[in-house]
Amino acid sequence: MRALITVVAIVVAIAALILFVQNEPTSDPAVTSATSEDLAAPTATIGLIDDARINNAESEPGNWLAYGRTYEEQRFSPLKQINRETVSELGLTWSRDMGTNRVQEATPIIVDGVMFLTSSWSRVFAVDAVTGDQLWAYDPKVPGEWGRRACCDVVNRGVAVYQGRVYVASLDGRLIALDAATGIKVWEVDTIIDRDRFYTITGAPRAAKGKIFIGNGGAEFGVRGYVTAYDAETGEQVWRFYTVPGDPSLPFEHPEMELAAETWKGGEWWKIGGGGTVWNSIVYDPDFDQIYLGVGNGSPWTRVIRSPGGGDNLFLASIVALDADTGRMNWYYQTTPGDNWDYTAVQDIALADMTVDGVDRKVLLQAPKNGFFYVIDRADGKLLRAHPFATVTWATHVDMETGRPVENPDLNYLEKEQWILPGPLGAHNWQAMSVDTAAGVVYLPAQDNPLIYGMSEEWKASGVYKRNEGGWNLGIEIAGIAQLLLNNLEDQPTPKGYLKAFDPLTGIDKWVVEIPHYWNGGVLGTAGGLVFQGDALGYLTAYNKDNGEALWQFNTYTSILAPPVSFMIDGIQYVSILTGNGGGDLFAGEPLPPVSEPASLTYGNYGKLLTFKIGGDAVLEAPTAVDRSIPEQPVLTASIEDIARGERLYGTYCGFCHGLIVRSGGSISDLRRISDASHDAFDKIVLEGLMASAGMASFADVLTTEDTARIHDYVRARASEDREVALGNQDEARLTWLQ
Incomplete structure (x- = not known):
C-alpha cells in the first residue's frame, strides 16, 4: 500500500516537472494545479475503480469506493476496529488546513x-490517507463572480473516481476528468444549456456503466432542470433527461416531457425557468440497471404563480427512475405534487433489500425535505411506506391508496402568511443518512426549522410576478421577511435539531438525541456499534448505535456539515471528516435564542480535514474567539423611509449570503463589522465588483447608486442598533423599519 502511494508521488513529481514551463502559478498558493491542455491522456495507474469493484465493495471494506461507499449508498461501514469498547482511545492522527x-x-x-476530495470553489485534492500529505491538487479556477449565481454557497460535495480518473463538476457548470495519479486534466465539457441563466453545480458526479451522470442547481434563480450522462472515456454526451417541460410552442425533447406538460396549467413557467434541478442525489441501481434522480423544487416556489391553473407539475419534487443506457423513464413517484414550499426530493437516496409485509423487496429509501420517509419498491415505483420523521404541519398524512400527501387547508398561505413546518431547509436536507439494514433503522439527521410563508407583496398588489433576472425568484415575500417574522414571532415553532434512529417501516423512533442547533452534519454508522456525526457546535461525536448514548466526543472548534467516512489501511481503521459551515443556512445568519450559536460564529469558519485512529495523539490547537464587537457608526441622517427602502433591497439581494437582519452566521462577512475602508469602497464593491475574485460580484445589473446608498443606510442602522444593545445603552435592537 505504501509502495503504491510512493509511485503516485513519483508520477506527480514527473508531471509537475513537465508542466513547469507550461502553467502560470495559480492565484491560490494552497492549490498547485497539475493541468495541461496539450499533454496526451496518461495511462491510468491509480484509482482503478470499476463497476465490478464497486459491486463487490464488501470484499474490500477498507476502501470507500463511491459517494455512498457502494452503489446502494447506505453509508454504513463494515469496519469494527473502532467500536464501543475502543472508541474512548480514539484520537486525532492528522489534520489538514483546507x-x-x-x-x-x-x-x-x-x-x-x-x-x-473536493473543497469550496470545486477544488480537488489527492492526499496520502495515512499522513495527510498532499499528492496533487487541481483548481478549475471558477470565476469568483460565479459565487453570486450560487443559491447556497460555493460548495462542492465530492468527486467520482472511476477507471483511473477523477471526475469533478465545477460550480460554473463544467464536468472535468482528471488523471487520478497526477491530477492532469484529460477532458472537460460544458454541461450548461443556457449561460445567461444562473446555473451552478454543487453535487458529486456518479459513475457507472462507462458513464458519468451529473445534474445542476439554480432553481431559486429561475432555470430548467436536467441530468446528462457522458461517456466516461471521451466526455461525449450519451443522453439528457429534462425534469420539467420547456416552452410549449417548441417540440418535446423526449416523450416524458409530453406527459409532464399535461400537469402544468396556465402561466408562463418556462420564462421564469420551471425549476426541477437535480443538485444532489443521483443513484445507480445495478439490480435493475437504472438511475434514480432526486428532483428539486419549482421555480418559482409558489404554484399559483408557476402554474395558476393547478396541476402536479411533474417532475418537481419527484424520484424518477431512468434506464441507465438510454435515459428513458421506467417509473416515477412524486413526493410533493404541486410543490409550494421548496420541498425538494434531492436528498440522499439509499437502496436496500427489506422484508415488507412479509414480502422480500428491493426498496428505495428517502427522507426528503417534506418530512415524510418514503419506502418505495424499486421494481415499479410502488409506495410501500410514508411515515413522518419530523414535525410536519403542511400535510396531515400521506394517503397510501393514492400515494399523495393530504395537505392541511388551515395552512394555505395564499391569503395570509403562515408558519409552516418544515421550512425550506426541510425536515432533512442533503446531509447524509446511514442505513443499518441489520438493525432495521436509519440514522438520520433531522430538524424542525419553520419559515413564515407569505405571498410576494408584488404579486399581491398586482397579480403579476415579473422574473428577476439578477436575483432569486421565489414568489414568497422575502424583501419584507423581517417584518413578517416579527409580526408573527409569538407563534413561531421552536427550531430544533435531532439525530435519530428511525424505523422506516413502522415510523417509530428507536432513539432520539436532541442537538442545540438545527443545522448539523451527515451521519456514518459502523459495524463497531457506533454512529458518528459532526454538529453545528463543532463536536464530532460517536454514539452507541443501540441507544444513542454519547461514548466519545472531539471538539473541532468549527461547525460541521460534511459526513464522516471510515477506511482501513495496513490493518488500522481511520475516521475522516471535513469541518466548515455555511451552505443552505447562510440566510438564517446569527441565530436568535433559544438556538445555540454555532462554533464557526464563535471561533471563525476555518475549514479543516481531520483524521482519527485508535491511539492518535495529534493536537488541534484551540483557536482564539473572534472579535465580534461592532465598530462605532456615524450619526445616521437617513430618513425612516430611506432605511426601509434599503431593508427591502437588502432582503432581495444581500440577505441570502450576509444573513437575515444583517447578522452573518460566521462564514460570510458580517456587514455590521466591516472596516472603514470597506464602507468607503461600498459602491466599488457592490457596483464595480472590486471583490469579485473573492466571490462578491458586481450587482450593477440590478442596483443603482441610489439603491446602494439605501442599502448602506440600512446596514449602518442595523449595526448601530446592535452596537447600542451590546454596550448596554438600550434593551432591544430595532430589527425592521418597514411599516
Whole structure:
C-alpha cells in the first residue's frame, strides 16, 4: 500500500516537472494545479475503480469506493476496529488546513491508500490517507463572480473516481476528468444549456456503466432542470433527461416531457425557468440497471404563480427512475405534487433489500425535505411506506391508496402568511443518512426549522410576478421577511435539531438525541456499534448505535456539515471528516435564542480535514474567539423611509449570503463589522465588483447608486442598533423599519 502511494508521488513529481514551463502559478498558493491542455491522456495507474469493484465493495471494506461507499449508498461501514469498547482511545492522527473559510460538504473517496476530495470553489485534492500529505491538487479556477449565481454557497460535495480518473463538476457548470495519479486534466465539457441563466453545480458526479451522470442547481434563480450522462472515456454526451417541460410552442425533447406538460396549467413557467434541478442525489441501481434522480423544487416556489391553473407539475419534487443506457423513464413517484414550499426530493437516496409485509423487496429509501420517509419498491415505483420523521404541519398524512400527501387547508398561505413546518431547509436536507439494514433503522439527521410563508407583496398588489433576472425568484415575500417574522414571532415553532434512529417501516423512533442547533452534519454508522456525526457546535461525536448514548466526543472548534467516512489501511481503521459551515443556512445568519450559536460564529469558519485512529495523539490547537464587537457608526441622517427602502433591497439581494437582519452566521462577512475602508469602497464593491475574485460580484445589473446608498443606510442602522444593545445603552435592537 505504501509502495503504491510512493509511485503516485513519483508520477506527480514527473508531471509537475513537465508542466513547469507550461502553467502560470495559480492565484491560490494552497492549490498547485497539475493541468495541461496539450499533454496526451496518461495511462491510468491509480484509482482503478470499476463497476465490478464497486459491486463487490464488501470484499474490500477498507476502501470507500463511491459517494455512498457502494452503489446502494447506505453509508454504513463494515469496519469494527473502532467500536464501543475502543472508541474512548480514539484520537486525532492528522489534520489538514483546507485554506478557506467557506463551507466544506464533500464526501472523500478512499482507494488504495489515496484520499480524493473536493473543497469550496470545486477544488480537488489527492492526499496520502495515512499522513495527510498532499499528492496533487487541481483548481478549475471558477470565476469568483460565479459565487453570486450560487443559491447556497460555493460548495462542492465530492468527486467520482472511476477507471483511473477523477471526475469533478465545477460550480460554473463544467464536468472535468482528471488523471487520478497526477491530477492532469484529460477532458472537460460544458454541461450548461443556457449561460445567461444562473446555473451552478454543487453535487458529486456518479459513475457507472462507462458513464458519468451529473445534474445542476439554480432553481431559486429561475432555470430548467436536467441530468446528462457522458461517456466516461471521451466526455461525449450519451443522453439528457429534462425534469420539467420547456416552452410549449417548441417540440418535446423526449416523450416524458409530453406527459409532464399535461400537469402544468396556465402561466408562463418556462420564462421564469420551471425549476426541477437535480443538485444532489443521483443513484445507480445495478439490480435493475437504472438511475434514480432526486428532483428539486419549482421555480418559482409558489404554484399559483408557476402554474395558476393547478396541476402536479411533474417532475418537481419527484424520484424518477431512468434506464441507465438510454435515459428513458421506467417509473416515477412524486413526493410533493404541486410543490409550494421548496420541498425538494434531492436528498440522499439509499437502496436496500427489506422484508415488507412479509414480502422480500428491493426498496428505495428517502427522507426528503417534506418530512415524510418514503419506502418505495424499486421494481415499479410502488409506495410501500410514508411515515413522518419530523414535525410536519403542511400535510396531515400521506394517503397510501393514492400515494399523495393530504395537505392541511388551515395552512394555505395564499391569503395570509403562515408558519409552516418544515421550512425550506426541510425536515432533512442533503446531509447524509446511514442505513443499518441489520438493525432495521436509519440514522438520520433531522430538524424542525419553520419559515413564515407569505405571498410576494408584488404579486399581491398586482397579480403579476415579473422574473428577476439578477436575483432569486421565489414568489414568497422575502424583501419584507423581517417584518413578517416579527409580526408573527409569538407563534413561531421552536427550531430544533435531532439525530435519530428511525424505523422506516413502522415510523417509530428507536432513539432520539436532541442537538442545540438545527443545522448539523451527515451521519456514518459502523459495524463497531457506533454512529458518528459532526454538529453545528463543532463536536464530532460517536454514539452507541443501540441507544444513542454519547461514548466519545472531539471538539473541532468549527461547525460541521460534511459526513464522516471510515477506511482501513495496513490493518488500522481511520475516521475522516471535513469541518466548515455555511451552505443552505447562510440566510438564517446569527441565530436568535433559544438556538445555540454555532462554533464557526464563535471561533471563525476555518475549514479543516481531520483524521482519527485508535491511539492518535495529534493536537488541534484551540483557536482564539473572534472579535465580534461592532465598530462605532456615524450619526445616521437617513430618513425612516430611506432605511426601509434599503431593508427591502437588502432582503432581495444581500440577505441570502450576509444573513437575515444583517447578522452573518460566521462564514460570510458580517456587514455590521466591516472596516472603514470597506464602507468607503461600498459602491466599488457592490457596483464595480472590486471583490469579485473573492466571490462578491458586481450587482450593477440590478442596483443603482441610489439603491446602494439605501442599502448602506440600512446596514449602518442595523449595526448601530446592535452596537447600542451590546454596550448596554438600550434593551432591544430595532430589527425592521418597514411599516
